[in-house]
Amino acid sequence: MALFKPEFGLVFWMLVVFLIILAILAKYAWPVIIRSIEQRAEFIDQGVKYTREAKQRLEEVEVQVQQLLADARKKQLESLQETERMRQELIENARKQASVEAEKLMQDAHLSIEQAKREAELQIRKQVGHLSLEIAEKLLRQDLSQDVAQVELIGKMLDELESKN
Amino acid sequence: MRFVGYVIGCISLCCFVGQLRAQEPAVPFNPQELIFEHLGDEYGWSIWNRSIPLPVIVRSDTGKWYLFSSARLDGGKTFNGFYIAPDGDYAGKVVGRDGDGKEYRPWDLSMTKNVLALFICAFVLCWLLFPLVCWYKRKPYDAPRRMKGMIEVTVGMLYQEMIVPMLGKEAKRFAPYLLTLFFFILVMNLMGLLVIFPGGANLAGNISITLVLAVCTFVVVNVSGRKAYWKDIFWPEVPTWLKFPVPMMPVIELFGVFTKPIALMIRLFANMLGGHLITLVLISLIFIFAAMGQVVAGATTVISVVFAVFMEIIDILICFIQAYVFMMLSTIFIVLARPEKVKE
Known part of the structure; x- marks a missing residue:
């Protein structure tokens, strides 16, 4: 049967055609196709990997941001409290200082009043002594102002009066 | 209703054809001659x-x-x-x-007709593959569409699912041969299924063609065979009396070296020939039964055509499977000829 006998001519041409097409494809087609498929697969793999990493990083960053925000809020609160405390302290201090000052002023005033009083008393005493002597002079028609004993007596009497008061 | 109308129309047409045939002067119809004329080569x-x-x-x-x-x-x-x-x-x-x-x-x-068909197949193969190559050169990171996408999927499937897992690091070296083998056989098979001019030649169902393919695989396997492969053939690890003084095992192994490509050759040849043969026989039945009157001829026509179409559809599957099997076995033979050094 002709079909089962290899035909020389056909074998020859088949060999030629197959080797030529093998050479052409092996040189120009398959390396390009295989390389491209592999490159694209790698590209896609890397894209996926990159996306995954980016997502992870985003999550991390989000956590960090939350942390930062919480920290900031805490710090803000703390600083507010600090300010409040400082304010209170300042006011307290001012108040204390003011009261100390006031007390001092009061004391000074007291002192000056006492002084004035004492001076006034002395003045009055002198005046009263003088007046008394003048009155007594008038009564006695005699000059008593030169008499030391009289002056002493008056002083004594005034002392008594004062101590009575 | 439409479908029923089509069926009735087809049957009546077939009866008419049967009648025409029946009325022709009786030329003895020789199915064997016709079939082998279709399957064979011509000038x-x-x-x-x-x-x-x-x-x-x-x-x-x-x-x-x-x-x-x-x-x-x-x-x-x-x-x-x-x-x-x-x-x-x-x-x-x-x-x-x-x-x-x-x-x-x-x-x-x-x-001859088969040689021209071979040229056409080679041309079709280039016409299928080079647009894809151009596409990659123009847009390296874009996925191709349609025919190009289909080729890419097939190459990807063969290369990444079969050649690389089997051959590992050497995949790049043997891939061009294996892929050319697959696509050339596939194109030959599919072109054989077309009934008119650019196709229709029974290429892979011709033993000359499969012989060349098998010889190519034989050469590739034995040229790339490592020392361990040759040692396994001439001095296999069997009890010494099996290989000396009568070299029984070496002879069997050497025989195996030749039976592998012969099996490849016969497998592809017989499968593709079988597919064509069944379709041709089914169609021939119409003309054999045409002598028995219109009704029988009409009924045979319907049945034959239905079966022939069914067989053609299965043949498309076989075209792919046979190309795949040929390539897969070639890959396996290459792998077997290049054993990795086994660690003890």
Whole structure:
């Protein structure tokens, strides 16, 4: 049967055609196709990997941001409290200082009043002594102002009066 | 309702055809001749009742080369002493007569129908693959669409799912051969399924073609075979009395070296031939039964056509499977010939 006998001519041409097409494809087609498929697969793999990493990083960053925000809020609160405390302290201090000052002023005033009083008393005493002597002079028609004993007596009497008061 | 209408129309048409056939003058219908004429090779490519003339290249017994059109031999004509043998050992082939008037077969490198079909297949293969290559050069990171996408998927499947897992690091070295093998066989098979001109040649169902493919695989396997592979053949690890003094195992192993490609050759040849044969037989049935009257012929036509279409659809699957199997077995033979050094 002709079909089962290899035909020389056909074998020859088949060999030629197959080797030529093998050479052409092996040189120009398959390396390009295989390389491209592999490159694209790698590209896609890397894209996926990159996306995954980016997502992870985003999550991390989000956590960090939350942390930062919480920290900031805490710090803000703390600083507010600090300010409040400082304010209170300042006011307290001012108040204390003011009261100390006031007390001092009061004391000074007291002192000056006492002084004035004492001076006034002395003045009055002198005046009263003088007046008394003048009155007594008038009564006695005699000059008593030169008499030391009289002056002493008056002083004594005034002392008594004062101590009575 | 429409479908029923189609069916009735088809049946009546078939009956009509059957009637026509039945009324023709009784030419004895020889299915065997017809089938083998369709499966075999021819010098011109006949389409309908015409024939595309193809070049005939022969070398006569005097060592002279002749190149002429096959149209000069049509209808049993003789040209330069060459004619197509009507019967005998060389039936259907170009023969000449030597000095003694004896019939002899010259060296025949004619571009027959199958050779032209081979060229067409090679061309189709380039036409399928090079647009993809161009695409990659233009847009390296874009996925191709349609036909290009289909080719890419197939290459990806074969390369990444089969060649790389089997051959590992050496995949790049053998991939071009294996992929060419697969696509060439696939294109040949599919072109064989087309009924008219660019296809229709029974290529992979021709033993010359599968012989060349098997020889290529044989050469690739044995040239790339490592030392361990040859050692396994000539000095396998079996009890010594099996290989010395009578080299029983080496002979069996050596036999195996040749049976592997022969099995490849026969497998592809028989499968593709079988597919064509079944379809042709089913169609021939119509003409065999045509002699039995219109009704039988009509019914046979319907049944035959339905079965033939079914077989063609299965044949498409077989085309792919056979190409795949041929390539897969070639890969396996290469892998077996290049054993990795096994760690103890």
